[in-house]
Amino acid sequence: MSEKITDGLSRSVQDYLKAIYYHTRCGEPIGTVELARTLSVEPASVTNMLQKLVAYNPSLVEYQKHRGASLTAAGEMVALRMIRRHRLLEQFLQEVLGYSWEMVHHEAEELEHVISPYMEDRIAAVLGEPLYDPHGEPIPNRSLELFVDPNFIPLDRLQAGDIGRVRQLDGRQEELFEYFNSIGLQLGTAIRITQRNPVDGTLRFVLDEGADEQVIGPKIAQAVLVELAPLPEGGR
Ligand SMILES: [Zn+2]
Missing domain, CATH: 1.10.10.10 (Winged helix-like DNA-binding domain superfamily/Winged helix DNA-binding domain)
Known part of the structure; x- marks a missing residue:
């Protein structure tokens, strides 16, 4: 109908x-x-x-x-x-x-x-x-x-030490696509949060355990959904 x-x-x-x-x-x-x-x-x-x-x-x-x-x-x-x-x-x-x-x-x-x-x-x-x-x-x-999927969490909500994989990008934020590509952030990319600025929410992270640390602000981070890796046995 x-x-x-x-x-x-x-x-x-x-x-x-x-x-x-x-x-x-x-x-x-x-x-x-x-x-x-x-x-x-x-x-x-x-x-x-x-x-x-x-x-x-x-x-x-x-x-x-x-x-x-x-x-x-x-x-x-x-x-x-x-x-x-x-x-x-x-x-x-x-x-x-x-x-x-x-x-x-x-x-x-x-x-x-x-x-x-x-x-x-x-x-x-x-x-x-x-x-x-x-x-x-x-x-x-x-x-x-x-x-x-309730397991996909916006990147801006992650904390230092969190690890996971990129599962979804906001498909309407076209202006970000080239930038994501340039830093190697795509579907399936592994991500590890190294630091989260408690004042302005800026995140530092590494992708696929590469050498370079990336920095993005909380607004852009909302466009990236991450599935956290399962916690190791007996983890927190
Ligand atoms: Zn689209």
Whole structure:
């Protein structure tokens, strides 16, 4: 059913629903000013659009001026459909067309709005119903269920001495991809935290037990999810 709704919507509506989805995942509505900043549009046009999305049949957004916006069940289904298409496309671009992982996001942002439900279906089938995209982000399944692995912890929450492996990168932070590549931080890279600055949260770490110590700030560290290595027998 969400296919029918999704394919009748404009690109800009689809982008609004995705943006609201990402911002409200933790349960809090998003304000118009923040939404305007995210989408690089004027707050006035955000208010207009939100009213349109509320009036849509079925209603896609809940919006109250002083509380902000969140998605209805129908709006969430559209957002998840778009995220599924996006991540399937990224996986297809990498696996079948040989794109590097840092190139796929940009292309998928365009293609997600134009492929048909049939093409979405064929891509998923040809790839063998993949669970993850090239950034390690989970792909919503055919029922649009999204599995979030509770063992993947944002890098900014790790402490000195923690060791683990990089499992997921925030696929929307394109501007960081080249930087991650340049320091050798990719999916599967082993990471060991050597120091965490208690005042500003700056982290120092080594990758794959290399010689160079890397330093990043807490904001960038949020874009990296790490699975901690199991503690040794009788560990802390
Ligand atoms: Zn992407």
